[in-house]
Amino acid sequence: MTMRIAVLIPCYNEELTIGKVVQDFRRELPDAEIYVYDNNSRDRTAEVAREAGAIVRRETRQGKGNVVRSMFRDIDADVYVMTDGDDTYPAEFVHDLIRPIIEGEADMCIGDRHSDGSYSKENKRPFHNFGNQLVRKLINTLFHADLRDIMTGYRAFSRRFAKTMPIQSEGFEIETEMTLHALDKRFRILEIPIQYRDRPPGSHSKLNTLSDGIRVLKTVFWIFKDYKPLAFFTAVALILFLAGLGVGIPVLYEYFSFGRIAKIPSAILAVGFMVLATNSLTCGFILDTIVRHHRDYYELLQNEFKG
Known part of the structure; x- marks a missing residue:
């Protein structure tokens, strides 16, 4: 039986890059259904994605966590691939991510940006790197794990994981919540080394160092209190x-x-x-x-x- 693969792309103002992202994943996974969820974009993100061949839907509740919640509830597939619409995750690594899911070896595969050093090299936000390391060390200590990339947005999931995960996060903390849920509920996790590239010229990150730093500290507190x-x-x-x-x-x-x-x-x-x-x-x-x-x-x- 052919596996049904769904590529999930949450988007907010990614007009410049979303067309290429859709085309790249269409090239790598010609039989997959590619979904772009427009999260109240003020540019032509939805139009460009539709022209590139994606199935476009809209999520009016702002925040990546809200988008992923709707994606997992609405979309029916055997394998789910989640990526960002900013063209920072190369589509050619998707085969390495989905193979363990298809073969039943993992419930969640994580695209590890840190193994080859590409993330620290390309990412120009040192405070974000510090926040990532802080959360990673806390989670690894509390759960006796050895994960290298907690907050990557490039992941693949089994149907069981996607359909049974209760999502509480509203914003970018969703990646951390997924990792915590998998560790706490003893799902099988595999990290797959990938390359990370910075946004192309003209594309701007939606992250804010100060507000996101506060969110990271709140996440650390929440992890410690709720899980241990x-x-x-x-x-x-x-x-x-x-x-x-x-x-x-x-x-x-x-x-x-x-x-x-x-x-x-x-x-x-x-x-x-x-x-x-x-x-x-x-x-x-x-x-x-x-x-x-x-x-x-x-x-x-x-x-x-x-x-």
């Missing part, structure tokens, strides 16, 4: 415990030395810190149990999935 609640709240409890000790030790010294306590406010504050530390640790145990039950429930849903 016991570790997160234990760390919070330790900070509160040390604060309680710092405030309470002089009070205890005073009591054991003179048999009385004159620093009543300090004693109350120290007790407060210790109570908060205990509550934080308790929350960590409760939420960790909930997360474990959620993973078990997801596994049962996977058994019922009809691919």
Whole structure:
């Protein structure tokens, strides 16, 4: 049976490059259906994509996460390929990405931009590189993984992964969420080395260093809290415990030395810190149990999935 392959291209103001991207993937995958989802573009992105032979649809909710959510829900295929419309990901690597999916060796293949050094060479935004490395190190540490590229937009998915992933992100954090979901739910991940090229002259990135840096920090916090609640709240409890000790030790010294306590406010504050530390640790145990039950429930849903 022939595998149905869908190429998914989220787009926002990519008039200059989208035509070439569609043509390149049509050349590499002549039997695939190529979908361009126009995310409120103010230029001729939709018209150019349609002229190049793509199936064009519109997503009015702004943000790449919203687009990918609609793509996974609306499009029916056996293999999904996601790429960007800015012509930074060469189409010729798509065969390496989809082969493990077709052969049943992986549920998600990631186009790794870092192995050959092309991303660090072509990308002129050092703070984005720093943010990528920060998130990658955190995820690898928490999940005992060894992934090299967490935020790449060039990926291939199995039908099971695409149809059972609950997407919560609205913006560019969607790539990080996909990686987290795959690691947490024990999907099979393969990284495929690819080359990365910078945008052509005249094409401008939609990323903003300041706002996206804040998003990266929020993502780091969210990863730690939601996926590893016991570790997160234990760390919070330790900070509160040390604060309680710092405030309470002089009070205890005073009591054991003179048999009385004159620093009543300090004693109350120290007790407060210790109570908060205990509550934080308790929350960590409760939420960790909930997360474990959620993973078990997801596994049962996977058994019922009809691919």
